Amino acid sequence: MKFTVLTFGCQMNVHDSDWLIRAMESRGWTAVDESEANIFVINTCSVRDKPEQKVYSVLGRLAPLCKNTGDFVAVGGCVAQQIGDGFLEKFPHVRLVFGSDGIAQAPAALEDLAQNHEKRLVLNDFLSEYPEREGGEVLPNTDLLPPGIGTIPGQAFVNIMQGCDNFCAYCIVPYTRGRQKSRSSEAIINECKSLVKAGIREITLLGQNVNSFGIDKKGKDLSFAELLYKISDINGLERIRFTTSHPKDIAPEVVRAFGELHNLCPSLxxxxxxxxxxxxxxxxxxxxxxxxxxxxxxxxxxxxxxxxxxxxxxxxxxxxxxxxxxxxxxxxxxxxxxxxxxxxxxxxxxxxxxxxxxxxxxxxxxxxxxxxxxxxxxxxxxxxxLVEREMVILLERPSRRQPSGGISWRGKDMGGRVVNVYFAGYTDEKTLGGKMVKVKIIEAKNHSLIGAKVGEPW
Structure with a gap:
C-alpha cells in the first residue's frame, strides 16, 4: 500500500508520525507524496484553534483524492481524541480515528482496513499504562538506521511519558492525551542505547511535563534526574536535550545536572x-x-x-x-x-x-x-x-541560501542556536549530514548565526 502522513502540532506529534511511518514500512507499505497515496494519515493538534481548523480544511481537500474503493483517510492525535466518531459521521472517506494512546494500535488497524473496505474503527480509549509500541523501533545490534529514523541526521527523539496531570486552566492536553503515564525507564534507556549504536549523536527526551517523570509510578522507577544521569552515561551519546519542562516540578537535582553532565545541552x-x-x-x-x-x-x-x-x-x-x-x-x-x-x-x-x-x-x-x-x-x-565565540555545531541540512564554489550547511550549537557554515570546495552534500564541526562565529543575523569552520568536520 502507498500511504502518506500529514503532521500538525508539537514535536511529540512529529515523533509519533515518524514512528508510524517506520512501523508501516516494516509491514511492506510505501511512504509516498500525497499525490501518489492511497491511504492518508492526518496527525492532528488541538492546543490552539488554528491547527484544528486546518484539519477540517485538509479533510475537504483529500476527499477527491480518495477515488478508489480501498482509498481512505485516518485521523489521529489530539483532535481525533476530542472529536472521536464525529469524524466518521461528517466525512465518509474517514475510516479510522485514533487518539494518543491508540497510535500503538494504528499500524494493525490500518492493515485491517486496507483489507476490509466496509469497516470503520475508533481507537480512543485511554490506557492506564504507557502503551509501548512495536514495529517501528530501532533494533539492537544494527549498524544502520531503519527507514524514517532521524529526519535530521544524527538526531532522534525518544518519548519518556504521555499525558499530563496539571490541568492548567487554558490547556486541553489532559483531555486529549489523558492523564500522565511514564514509560519504563528500562525501555527508555534501551531505546537510547540502540539509537546511539545506530549512529545517533543527539537525543531529545519528549513529554508533556518531563520533570514529573516517574511520579505516577510512586517511587517504583527512576526520577527524571536519575534518568538523565543514566542516559548521560551511555557511551557515544554526545548530546542530550529534553522538552517540555513545567517550572513547578523542576527538581534541584535536574538544575544541578546542567552543571554536572558533560553531554546535557545548556539549553532549556x-x-x-x-x-x-x-x-x-x-x-x-x-x-x-x-x-x-x-x-x-x-x-x-x-x-x-x-x-x-x-x-x-x-x-x-x-x-x-x-x-x-x-x-x-x-x-x-x-x-x-x-x-x-x-x-x-x-x-x-x-x-x-x-x-x-x-x-x-x-x-x-x-x-x-x-x-x-x-x-x-x-x-x-x-x-x-556570541560573535567571535568558538563553538561546536551538529550539522543538520543544507542552508536555504547556497553560495557558489562550495556548500553552506545549517546546524545547531549546544545551546540550540541555528548556525550556518560555509564549506569551500565541498560538492557532496551527503558527506556532511550528522557530522560535527568547530566554528568561530563571525556574524549575527536576526534569528541565526554565521560561523567560519575551524578544522574539518568529524
Missing part, C-alpha cells in the same frame, strides 16, 4: 506563560514569579551559559494592562533567547472558557505585537554577544 525551554502572579494563579500554574525567577537564578548559577526559551500567552481572561506589563518585565529580567507567544483562545472543556472578562481581540493583538517586537530585539542582542 521553561514555559512561564505569564509574568503576573494574578494571571498565573488564574491559569493554575502553581508557581509565582518569585519562584520562577529563583529557578532561573539557580539554573544560571549551575550553568552560566544556559540558553533559556519560553512560551507566553497574552490576552488571558482578566489580563489587565498591569498584568501584561509584568509579563514584559519578566522578559527583560530573564532575557529569553527566543519565545513562542500566542493570543489566548478558548478550547472546549477547559476551565478558562468560563472565565471573565475576556480580553478584546484588538487589545490582545496589540499586546502580542509589542511583546514579539521586544523579543525580536532581545534575540538579536543575545546573538550579537
Amino acid at each position: 525551554h521553561l514555559p512561564v506563560q505569564s509574568g503576573s502572579d494574578n494571571i498565573l494563579k488564574k491559569m493554575g500554574r502553581k508557581y509565582d514569579r518569585t519562584r520562577y525567577l529563583q529557578i532561573v537564578d539557580d539554573l544560571r548559577k549551575a550553568c552560566p551559559d544556559i540558553a533559556l526559551t519560553t512560551d507566553l500567552i497574552v490576552g488571558f481572561p482578566g489580563e489587565t494592562d498591569e498584568d501584561f506589563e509584568q509579563t514584559m518585565d519578566i522578559m527583560e529580567r530573564v532575557r529569553y533567547e527566543s519565545s513562542f507567544s500566542f493570543k489566548y483562545s478558548d478550547r472546549p472543556g477547559v476551565a478558562a472558557v468560563k472565565m471573565q472578562p475576556k480580553v478584546s481581540e484588538d487589545v490582545a493583538q496589540s499586546r502580542l505585537a509589542r511583546l514579539q517586537e521586544r523579543q525580536k530585539s532581545i534575540t538579536r542582542e543575545s546573538l550579537d554577544d
Whole structure:
C-alpha cells in the first residue's frame, strides 16, 4: 500500500508520525507524496484553534483524492481524541480515528482496513499504562538506521511519558492525551542505547511535563534526574536535550545536572506563560514569579551559559494592562533567547472558557505585537554577544541560501542556536549530514548565526 502522513502540532506529534511511518514500512507499505497515496494519515493538534481548523480544511481537500474503493483517510492525535466518531459521521472517506494512546494500535488497524473496505474503527480509549509500541523501533545490534529514523541526521527523539496531570486552566492536553503515564525507564534507556549504536549523536527526551517523570509510578522507577544521569552515561551519546519542562516540578537535582553532565545541552525551554502572579494563579500554574525567577537564578548559577526559551500567552481572561506589563518585565529580567507567544483562545472543556472578562481581540493583538517586537530585539542582542565565540555545531541540512564554489550547511550549537557554515570546495552534500564541526562565529543575523569552520568536520 502507498500511504502518506500529514503532521500538525508539537514535536511529540512529529515523533509519533515518524514512528508510524517506520512501523508501516516494516509491514511492506510505501511512504509516498500525497499525490501518489492511497491511504492518508492526518496527525492532528488541538492546543490552539488554528491547527484544528486546518484539519477540517485538509479533510475537504483529500476527499477527491480518495477515488478508489480501498482509498481512505485516518485521523489521529489530539483532535481525533476530542472529536472521536464525529469524524466518521461528517466525512465518509474517514475510516479510522485514533487518539494518543491508540497510535500503538494504528499500524494493525490500518492493515485491517486496507483489507476490509466496509469497516470503520475508533481507537480512543485511554490506557492506564504507557502503551509501548512495536514495529517501528530501532533494533539492537544494527549498524544502520531503519527507514524514517532521524529526519535530521544524527538526531532522534525518544518519548519518556504521555499525558499530563496539571490541568492548567487554558490547556486541553489532559483531555486529549489523558492523564500522565511514564514509560519504563528500562525501555527508555534501551531505546537510547540502540539509537546511539545506530549512529545517533543527539537525543531529545519528549513529554508533556518531563520533570514529573516517574511520579505516577510512586517511587517504583527512576526520577527524571536519575534518568538523565543514566542516559548521560551511555557511551557515544554526545548530546542530550529534553522538552517540555513545567517550572513547578523542576527538581534541584535536574538544575544541578546542567552543571554536572558533560553531554546535557545548556539549553532549556521553561514555559512561564505569564509574568503576573494574578494571571498565573488564574491559569493554575502553581508557581509565582518569585519562584520562577529563583529557578532561573539557580539554573544560571549551575550553568552560566544556559540558553533559556519560553512560551507566553497574552490576552488571558482578566489580563489587565498591569498584568501584561509584568509579563514584559519578566522578559527583560530573564532575557529569553527566543519565545513562542500566542493570543489566548478558548478550547472546549477547559476551565478558562468560563472565565471573565475576556480580553478584546484588538487589545490582545496589540499586546502580542509589542511583546514579539521586544523579543525580536532581545534575540538579536543575545546573538550579537556570541560573535567571535568558538563553538561546536551538529550539522543538520543544507542552508536555504547556497553560495557558489562550495556548500553552506545549517546546524545547531549546544545551546540550540541555528548556525550556518560555509564549506569551500565541498560538492557532496551527503558527506556532511550528522557530522560535527568547530566554528568561530563571525556574524549575527536576526534569528541565526554565521560561523567560519575551524578544522574539518568529524
